[in-house]
Amino acid sequence: MKKLLLPILCLLFVAACAGQTTKEIDLSKDTAENADFSSADLARITDGTMNSLSANGFFQQYAAEHAGQKPVMLLAKELKNNTDEHINTRLILEKIRTRLINEGTSQFVDDQAFDSALEQLNLQASDLYDNAKAAKIGKFVGAKYVLRGTISNIRKRSGREDINYMNVTLDIFEVETLLIKWTNEVEFKRVSTKGAMR
Amino acid sequence: MRKACLATIVLLAVGCATYTSRMELSRDLYYDGRYGDALANLDKLVKDAAERDHYLLLLERGKVDLAAGAYDSAIVDLQKAERRFLEIEATVSVADLFKNMLVNPSMGEYQPEPHEKIMISSYLLLAYWLKGDREGAFVERNRLVERLKQYTGGLSDADRAALDVPFAHYLAAVLYEIEGREDDARIEYDALRRIEPDAVPATVDPKRGELIVFAEVGRAPVKVSTEIRGYLQKDGGNLVGFFNLPGSRGPQMFFLPGLGELELDKPGVLFTFAFPQCVRQRRILDRCTLVVDGVEAGELKPLDDLEGTAYAAYEKNLGATLIKAAFRTYIKTAAQTKLGKNDDAKGFAFDVLGKVLSAVDRADTRSWQTLPAEIRVFRMEWGPGERRVLVRYVDERGNVVGTSRAIAVSGERDRKTIVFLI
Numbered sequence: 042m043k044k045l046l047l048p049i050l051c052l053l054f055v056a057a058c059a060g061q062t063t064k065e066i067d068l069s070k071d072t073a074e075n076a077d078f079s080s081a082d083l084a085r086i087t088d089g090t091m092n093s094l095s096a097n098g099f100f101q102q103y104a105a106e107h108a109g110q111k112p113v114m115l116l117a118k119e120l121k122n123n124t125d126e127h128i129n130t131r132l133i134l135e136k137i138r139t140r141l142i143n144e145g146t147s148q149f150v151d152d153q154a155f156d157s158a159l160e161q162l163n164l165q166a167s168d169l170y171d172n173a174k175a176a177k178i179g180k181f182v183g184a185k186y187v188l189r190g191t192i193s194n195i196r197k198r199s200g201r202e203d204i205n206y207m208n209v210t211l212d213i214f215e216v217e218t219l220l221i222k223w224t225n226e227v228e229f230k231r232v233s234t235k236g237a238m239r
Numbered sequence: 240m241r242k243a244c245l246a247t248i249v250l251l252a253v254g255c256a257t258y259t260s261r262m263e264l265s266r267d268l269y270y271d272g273r274y275g276d277a278l279a280n281l282d283k284l285v286k287d288a289a290e291r292d293h294y295l296l297l298l299e300r301g302k303v304d305l306a307a308g309a310y311d312s313a314i315v316d317l318q319k320a321e322r323r324f325l326e327i328e329a330t331v332s333v334a335d336l337f338k339n340m341l342v343n344p345s346m347g348e349y350q351p352e353p354h355e356k357i358m359i360s361s362y363l364l365l366a367y368w369l370k371g372d373r374e375g376a377f378v379e380r381n382r383l384v385e386r387l388k389q390y391t392g393g394l395s396d397a398d399r400a401a402l403d404v405p406f407a408h409y410l411a412a413v414l415y416e417i418e419g420r421e422d423d424a425r426i427e428y429d430a431l432r433r434i435e436p437d438a439v440p441a442t443v444d445p446k447r448g449e450l451i452v453f454a455e456v457g458r459a460p461v462k463v464s465t466e467i468r469g470y471l472q473k474d475g476g477n478l479v480g481f482f483n484l485p486g487s488r489g490p491q492m493f494f495l496p497g498l499g500e501l502e503l504d505k506p507g508v509l510f511t512f513a514f515p516q517c518v519r520q521r522r523i524l525d526r527c528t529l530v531v532d533g534v535e536a537g538e539l540k541p542l543d544d545l546e547g548t549a550y551a552a553y554e555k556n557l558g559a560t561l562i563k564a565a566f567r568t569y570i571k572t573a574a575q576t577k578l579g580k581n582d583d584a585k586g587f588a589f590d591v592l593g594k595v596l597s598a599v600d601r602a603d604t605r606s607w608q609t610l611p612a613e614i615r616v617f618r619m620e621w622g623p624g625e626r627r628v629l630v631r632y633v634d635e636r637g638n639v640v641g642t643s644r645a646i647a648v649s650g651e652r653d654r655k656t657i658v659f660l661i
Binding site: 201236238 | 328332374377382385
């Protein structure tokens with residue numbers, strides 16, 4: 042019996058080590074894995090932006106001047122990426138848009154829905170649809186403001202050390218006047234050091 | 240029993256093909272312009288490769304993909320390799336260290352030379368640009384500038400002349416120009432001026448419509464495993480080795496301090512070790528001319544002597560290569576002399592061990608072998624419309640020895656058009 046115990050334990054150990062493990066990560070406790078841009082930075086940028094927007098009072102002032110209305114805004118196609126990483130910068134803008142809409146401070150024009158909306162309007166204007174119930178053309182709302190920005194970095198890699206400074210600058214400008222109504226930057230610097238052994 | 244051991248040793252010797260010999264067919268197919276066949280062969284090599292060579296082979300395949308116009312595949316392979324090389328940069332694997340020292344230096348994971356790392360970013364930039372992803376190309380330009388700073392920033396002027404990559408500076412400068420960042424472009428052109436002044440354009444003008452042609456010429460040097468024979472003798476408390484190195488005048492000498500207790504049964508012993516000899520590849524081209532719609536537009540200027548850079552990097556590493564070879568030689572000699580002095584059975588075992596180590600001793604012949612020997616550049620004013628361009632290769636006697644593939648290039652007003660020809 043004793044002779045069998047060791048091989049069985051070994052087999053159990055091997056079985057426990059085999060296979061793939063998946064673990065859910067709490068996004069509120071998400072941390073960066075290295076000096077590169079990470080999902081944790083998304084939350085930091087969104088929080089920083091939202092805090093700055095409420096401190097600035099842009100939306101409150103707009104509501105006061107326009108009888109409680111919300112400003113109509115448009116997202117820039119993407120943040121200008123001046124970093125050395127391929128980042129989906131649209132994600133940053135969309136995360137901010139989601140927070141702004143959900144907090145009820147502004148309305149957004151969908152910049153990516155134009156083609157499909159136009160196609161749908163053309164279709165509904167055809168004889169295939171009941172003209173009385175079809176969506177009307179000429180109801181698109183133009184954006185008054187555009188939310189855009191730039192993400193930049195300065196990196197120094199030397200030996201096992203990787204030092205990365207990141208800066209995200211966002212602004213809202215008025216389409217009619219090109220006046221910048223709000224701007225903010227979120228910046229952070231991280232150093233990541235690899236182990237000497239691999 | 241003895242016959243079986245000897246047969247095993249022979250098999251080991253035959254079975255351990257060097258990287259250069261494994262790459263030979265793919266390399267020939269690639270330089271013949273048979274990209275499909277080269278890729279089919281490289282797919283097989285990548286599939287069968289040990290982890291230690293996997294990422295180097297991805298570089299080779301990425302380069303062939305780039306030449307074949309398969310930009311997405313090139314990006315995937317080059318990025319995967321780049322990521323891994325950054326991960327292992329400046330780190331040490333104990334297992335690799337032992338295998339390097341005891342078996343042969345090609346047993347560890349491949350770590351590229353700095354100029355090879357810079358070329359990864361350069362080719363990634365080109366792949367993004369040529370597939371029409373401007374933003375992606377600008378990101379790669381930023382990475383390239385960072386790599387240049389990291390790998391060439393601390394070099395002395397003499398080392399910079401030998402080890403810098405002028406092509407990378409030029410490429411970065413052109414992308415800065417295209418983005419309208421004249422000052423940044425000038426910084427890169429200034430860096431280029433220090434190493435290849437004739438290649439610097441006369442003016443920096445982002446608004447000028449231009450055609451910029453980069454053409455790769457010749458084959459990168461390759462390393463081959465050469466058996467070096469030498470003589471080891473005791474000198475007080477040290478061991479001293481003598482050997483002749485190809486290309487060097489007179490015998491070379493090395494000391495193994497503190498290893499004099501090794502009991503040599505003769506005043507000295509003969510030894511052999513595998514040495515990576517860097518071999519320049521034959522080049523018959525003398526000059527290249529750009530032909531636009533059948534009319535010769537001008538001669539391409541030399542921009543980057545990558546063959547010279549690869550050779551300089553090789554010479555810089557020569558000391559470390561020889562120290563490792565000396566250590567392996569000591570281990571083999573110890574196995575065959577001191578340890579082999581035991582009783583008959585043990586003696587035979589250690590003799591076999593020594594012979595096995597000799598049989599598997601191969602020089603590390605790995606390097607990025609689909610790199611060119613040289614890159615040349617041509618720049619001319621270019622307006623809207625489509626024209627066919629090709630590069631004509633001419634030998635020393637003025638005979639046309641070949642042409643690149645002809646490609647249709649369309650220009651836009653006030654825009655720069657980049658063409659990459661192999």
